[in-house]
Amino acid sequence: MYRYDEHDATIIRERVAQFHDQVARRLSGEISENEFKPLRLQNGLYMQLHAYMLRVAVPYGWLSSAQLHRLAHVARTWDKGYGHLSTRQNVQYNWPALEDVPKILAALAEVEMHAVQTSGNCIRNTTSDHFAGVAREELEDPRPYCELIRQWSTFHPEFAALPRKFKIAVTGSPRDRAAVQIHDIGIRIVENEAGERGFEILVGGGLGRTPRIARSIRDFLPKADLLSYLEAILRVYNEQGRRDNKYKARIKILVDALGVDAFREAVEAEWAEIKDGAMKLTDEELARVAKHFEPPAYESLEGGDALLAGKKLSPNRRFAAWLESNVEPHKVPGYAAVVITVKSPGRPPGDITADHMDAVAELAERFGFGEIVITHRQNLCIPDVRIDQLEALWAELDALALGEANYFRATDIIACPGLDYCSLANARSIPVAQRLTERLHKLERLEGVGELTINISGCINACGHHHVGNIGVLGIDKQGEEFYQLMLGGSSAEDASLGKILGPAIPSDEIVDAVDRVLDAYLSLRNDGERFLDCVRRVGTRSFKERVYV
Amino acid sequence: MSESNSRPSILVNGQISEDAWRSVDDESPVPSEGDVIVSLARWQRDRPELGDRLGRTAVRLDPEHSGRELADAFDALDMIVVDFPKFTDGRGYTIARRLREQLGWRKALRAQGDVLPDQVFFMQRCGFDVLALRADKSLETAQRALSAFSVSYQGAADDPRPLYRRRPEGVVRSARAS
Ligand code: SF4
Numbered sequence: 191m192y193r194y195d196e197h198d199a200t201i202i203r204e205r206v207a208q209f210h211d212q213v214a215r216r217l218s219g220e221i222s223e224n225e226f227k228p229l230r231l232q233n234g235l236y237m238q239l240h241a242y243m244l245r246v247a248v249p250y251g252w253l254s255s256a257q258l259h260r261l262a263h264v265a266r267t268w269d270k271g272y273g274h275l276s277t278r279q280n281v282q283y284n285w286p287a288l289e290d291v292p293k294i295l296a297a298l299a300e301v302e303m304h305a306v307q308t309s310g311n312c313i314r315n316t317t318s319d320h321f322a323g324v325a326r327e328e329l330e331d332p333r334p335y336c337e338l339i340r341q342w343s344t345f346h347p348e349f350a351a352l353p354r355k356f357k358i359a360v361t362g363s364p365r366d367r368a369a370v371q372i373h374d375i376g377i378r379i380v381e382n383e384a385g386e387r388g389f390e391i392l393v394g395g396g397l398g399r400t401p402r403i404a405r406s407i408r409d410f411l412p413k414a415d416l417l418s419y420l421e422a423i424l425r426v427y428n429e430q431g432r433r434d435n436k437y438k439a440r441i442k443i444l445v446d447a448l449g450v451d452a453f454r455e456a457v458e459a460e461w462a463e464i465k466d467g468a469m470k471l472t473d474e475e476l477a478r479v480a481k482h483f484e485p486p487a488y489e490s491l492e493g494g495d496a497l498l499a500g501k502k503l504s505p506n507r508r509f510a511a512w513l514e515s516n517v518e519p520h521k522v523p524g525y526a527a528v529v530i531t532v533k534s535p536g537r538p539p540g541d542i543t544a545d546h547m548d549a550v551a552e553l554a555e556r557f558g559f560g561e562i563v564i565t566h567r568q569n570l571c572i573p574d575v576r577i578d579q580l581e582a583l584w585a586e587l588d589a590l591a592l593g594e595a596n597y598f599r600a601t602d603i604i605a606c607p608g609l610d611y612c613s614l615a616n617a618r619s620i621p622v623a624q625r626l627t628e629r630l631h632k633l634e635r636l637e638g639v640g641e642l643t644i645n646i647s648g649c650i651n652a653c654g655h656h657h658v659g660n661i662g663v664l665g666i667d668k669q670g671e672e673f674y675q676l677m678l679g680g681s682s683a684e685d686a687s688l689g690k691i692l693g694p695a696i697p698s699d700e701i702v703d704a705v706d707r708v709l710d711a712y713l714s715l716r717n718d719g720e721r722f723l724d725c726v727r728r729v730g731t732r733s734f735k736e737r738v739y740v
Numbered sequence: 741m742s743e744s745n746s747r748p749s750i751l752v753n754g755q756i757s758e759d760a761w762r763s764v765d766d767e768s769p770v771p772s773e774g775d776v777i778v779s780l781a782r783w784q785r786d787r788p789e790l791g792d793r794l795g796r797t798a799v800r801l802d803p804e805h806s807g808r809e810l811a812d813a814f815d816a817l818d819m820i821v822v823d824f825p826k827f828t829d830g831r832g833y834t835i836a837r838r839l840r841e842q843l844g845w846r847k848a849l850r851a852q853g854d855v856l857p858d859q860v861f862f863m864q865r866c867g868f869d870v871l872a873l874r875a876d877k878s879l880e881t882a883q884r885a886l887s888a889f890s891v892s893y894q895g896a897a898d899d900p901r902p903l904y905r906r907r908p909e910g911v912v913r914s915a916r917a918s
Contacts, residue, residue, distance in 0.1 A: 197891045197903060208888045212858060228828060229858055311828070341893040341903070347865035348837055348896065351830025428834050429806070463842050468900045475904035
């Protein structure tokens with residue numbers, strides 16, 4: 191993984207000092223709250239219903255064991271003993287005191303971490319595939335490009351006061367686990383007809399009140415031009431994006447307003463002026479950054495896929511189910527990537543205790559190469575585990591209550607903070623997720639239904655990504671009562687689509703039964719081996735509606 | 741804007757200096773002596789007279805401008821001003837970089853309006869060398885903020901080279917390669 195050099199370390203050290211000074215000037219009254227707000231936001235400090243929330247950047251989700259141990263330490267020392275994994279692969283703390291934040295940042299800086307640009311109207315932390323570097327079908331490891339983007343966007347002097355937040359995601363695999371089509375800019379590593387590697391560039395994806403799937407503006411961009419092209423897009427957005435209405439300020443609205451062709455022309459015109467300048471990436475720089483992501487020292491192992499297939503026949507049904515759902519084929523024979531879901535009955539989705547952080551950090555040392563990745567669905571991944579050690583790892587995870595076999599299953603729910611924490615909410619999200627988990631967590635049910643995503647948002651701002659859940663749940667307020675709208679057929683993967691509303695909103699005490707009936711409907715409607723999403727797409731929502739609204 | 745908001749002090753290349761400039765609105769007569777700032781609209785309307793003054797002349801751009809409006813007027817102007825009506829509106833940064841890096845403006849470039857100490861580091865990187873801070877803000881704090889960072893990753897108007905073209909290691913490596 192990427193290790194800081196002296197320049198990176200200097201920049202982060204100077205950032206801690208700068209923010210320390212800004213907090214002092216805020217506390218002394220030299221800066222007003224209004225003026226302080228963008229400063230604290232660009233340091234990840236966000237005001238929630240009850241307290242500040244601090245969002246720590248985890249570049250493209252990648253952590254060392256030492257860093258995860260440090261996150262546990264922060265949770266214990268300055269928070270209530272837990273943290274929260276976000277859908278953009280970051281870590282959030284819900285209860286820090288403002289005056290402790292400079293201390294937290296200093297503690298993070300010691301392990302090459304920070305909270306730079308995790309909030310506010312700037313370029314946010316770049317996200318990526320949690321199986322980057324190990325996925326079998328991957329064309330090329332996206333992490334070096336994420337890191338180049340991280341450096342380019344960090345304290346970019348021109349783009350610190352954009353019309354609105356700006357999110358970039360990169361995938362190097364045809365299977366999209368990074369949700370690139372719902373980002374302001376989505377980047378896919380592709381190969382052109384001449385066999386050269388480069389990027390396809392998509393713009394204008396996003397959820398919120400105006401959900402949009404990103405549109406492609408360039409089929410092939412040579413690698414050396416990555417940063418200048420991004421700069422051209424950002425420049426067009428900075429100048430032309432709307433600033434009069436925050437709900438119309440994202441780039442997707444600009445792309446809609448201009449039309450994708452005019453938008454592309456504007457970008458290409460800006461780009462023509464800078465593409466051959468100093469931003470062109472040098473071969474040395476591409477090689478220097480790529481070197482940080484060279485594969486670890488894999489052993490040459492026998493057995494590979496056959497060994498894994500054999501283990502799935504294990505008489506221990508829970509272990510076998512876990513292998514089926516949580517273990518992903520690896521590009522190196524004899525290894526697998528393992529997802530550790532932190533979602534089980536009684537836990538708010540994405541929350542993780544300091545003890546669990548420490549435990550996973552330690553397991554990653556023993557069973558992997560001391561690396562952990564936070565996934566877009568708010569779980570953790572150890573990317574390199576020997577297949578012959580999977581059973582031992584699972585036994586330890588199970589003893590920690592982290593051995594749940596539910597990655598991409600019905601209880602692997604994404605839920606926004608909702609009414610419990612968020613001042614904009616119409617309805618609660620987390621308790622609905624917990625009630626659904628309670629109902630659906632039995633192994634027979636999870637295995638019977640198979641691959642499924644459920645995403646819950648507490649209002650139309652869509653932080654819980656309900657539009658792109660296979661089942662989306664949206665909280666609405668009906669004269670002070672919490673109601674929920676169901677949507678079916680959304681996806682944020684390579685086959686991205688927005689879900690369709692199933693029918694009238696459902697009262698809170700009936701929503702779990704309704705979701706249960708959606709699953710029953712699927713089981714009676716599906717063809718052999720057909721995923722939930724494919725079934726909805728084939729039969730349409732009407733057949734489901736008849737079976738859900740009874 | 742009416743007759744002047746002229747402030748006693750500004751930062752010029754990081755030094756606290758007296759502000760000799762005075763803003764003149766679109767209707768008031770422009771004195772032939774002294775240093776004045778006029779709007780782009782005024783400049784476009786009265787260019788012949790304004791070009792003939794004894795004192796120095798500057799034109800103020802607003803966020804909705806691009807900077808290209810003045811590309812043919814560089815010889816006639818002594819300074820370009822970019823107004824920041826709200827510090828959260830970042831369009832002025834793009835205008836500055838375009839003026840400096842693409843259009844080749846070399847003379848003074850002034851930021852004014854809602855200019856706060858915590859924005860001046862970025863402003864300076866985008867090419868502003870004259871910073872007229874909001875009247876209630878401390879010039880000393882702003883002066884300190886100019887050196888908040890000793891390294892930057894990106895190229896900008898202050899140095900077009902990104903860090904990867906400035907690294908001594910990089911230079912050594914390519915020297916070895918050749
Ligand atoms: S979706 Fe609404 S309720 Fe949920 S976190 Fe976002 S703003 Fe808050």
